[in-house]
Amino acid sequence: MEEIITLDYGSGGLRTSQLIESILVPAFHNPTLEDLGDGAVLPTMDGPLVYSTDSFVVTPWRFPGGDIGKLAVCGTVNDVCMAGGQPKYLSLSFIIEEGFLMEDFKTIVNSIATTAQLAGVQIVTGDTKVVERGKGDGIYINTSGVGPQRAAGLSRKAIRPGDAVLVSGSVGCHGAAVLMARGEIPFAGELLSDCRPLHQLSAAALEAGGVRILRDPTRGGVATTLNEFVEGSALTIELEEDAIPVDPAVAAACDLLGLDPLYSACEGRMLAVVSPGQADAVLDALHQTSGGEHAAMIGRVTESRPGHVVLRTALGGSRILGKLTGVQLPRIC
């Protein structure tokens, strides 16, 4: 193996086989992948399936609390979970820029393997392309994921006035951590990305019952995601600023940059809208699940300002939170 990734490794020939056989198959070892066909054969899964994909272009590829490999697993695992599925199988595809260090590639592959194990998913099929220097930015990763449906009918259409809005933990950590890794924050506190798989938290919420919709607030943050829940509807989401958990380091970092944590991406937090009668049960279930210790009820669904998200501030005022416009944080995921 060479010390850097050269164009050969994406040729589909001998070098590509070497990369697959000496790095990828050993890292992800499972019988489905080892067959090395053009596609994987998945065992029968009963009932409807949930299916999702994301490409990851985060820069830099390593950040406090994770790297692009961990992110690529969590991002797709979480999308499948949020859509009501139990993720079981992932595809994995690399676009690597010529000159990327083999050592860094191995680090990323190990991170993918570790996170996949944590999330209970298998990498079963993949692809590797290499592009010339200057035609990429180190490494881009695509994953897709599939698994059986755990809960049907999760939809914004299920949301009703009186419902509670819950979040599984403090908001905006991932975006702030990536900015710190870029050196845009002159500050080296305890700022870690929240990047983590949400399979256990989503299962706990769904088991407690009454869940209308789940979503992880990635690009565009909590404010943008909540807007997607109510836009064009007769409903309003009213948030209580005081109730929203924000890590002090994230608040400080955002303050320095003139950013709002409510628009900063999370990669391991879950928003849930829950029927009024079940809200406490879901909150309890989250509190008892790893990663949900700081879950909070942050607002309610009303009809006061149809189609809008309103923030009631600590000082008693209120303001409308729109969707993210422009680019607050490019290439955060």
Place this chain on the structure above:
Amino acid sequence: MEEIITLDYGSGGLRTSQLIESILVPAFHNPTLEDLGDGAVLPTMDGPLVYSTDSFVVTPWRFPGGDIGKLAVCGTVNDVCMAGGQPKYLSLSFIIEEGFLMEDFKTIVNSIATTAQLAGVQIVTGDTKVVERGKGDGIYINTSGVGPQRAAGLSRKAIRPGDAVLVSGSVGCHGAAVLMARGEIPFAGELLSDCRPLHQLSAAALEAGGVRILRDPTRGGVATTLNEFVEGSALTIELEEDAIPVDPAVAAACDLLGLDPLYSACEGRMLAVVSPGQADAVLDALHQTSGGEHAAMIGRVTESRPGHVVLRTALGGSRILGKLTGVQLPRIC
């Protein structure tokens, strides 16, 4: 909409929604996609599934006979078919370089929609990222695909001495067409990529029976793919040079560049190893199916040179065809 793709369109905010709602959803209209959740819910599919992924980085994005959109659908559809599946659902993910023309993006999206319809698959979930100028090369596309298994047990392990080796049409057209689009061939003949979905040809072959393994010879071409069938085994594939269909324009183009059509990529051709008793039936079935009119039996499985592919030349000699080494054609798909 702006005339070029800006970073905003990948922000996850307002511009991203515009792109999805005004271009992507109308092009791919289907109820699963229109729900716009974090993932798609797929109807129950009985039995095992076949699942595959590929990223596409072809340059230039448009070439004679196709473009990156058509290629992105065919590539994954064909991988699912070759692994014995009937492709039904695709995911679609873009990595677009800032400054890419909106008009070109729409052209590609339309090409994806047309090819998906031709191949009988639905685009059900997707993602769009935008990277800064100089961090990509126009547009990269990832697709993954899933569908029910049509045939079990397709594997190199099923190949036996005496089996016939078939190809569904002339070889190496895609690689040559891309080189022509790059201006590397001073020649403008009737050279078109073979890019096409193989769902009908693979179904026809499987229905005729006796198929040991299917594979589409993409990167590395026919020679590399056939090597993968026998490497490390006690078997040999003996090819008859005279029997291999090569388009005269492809032969001329490869000759000019000192390339070998047997290492040039196909994106719409199928290699099949078939039991001796069924070879004629499979060949007949291919001849009667659109895209298989020029299918041919090109060789046999023997034990003469274990683990190798041997070419018997028109002049009566023979030479060993190894796997592709080095980069004959970077970014051909």
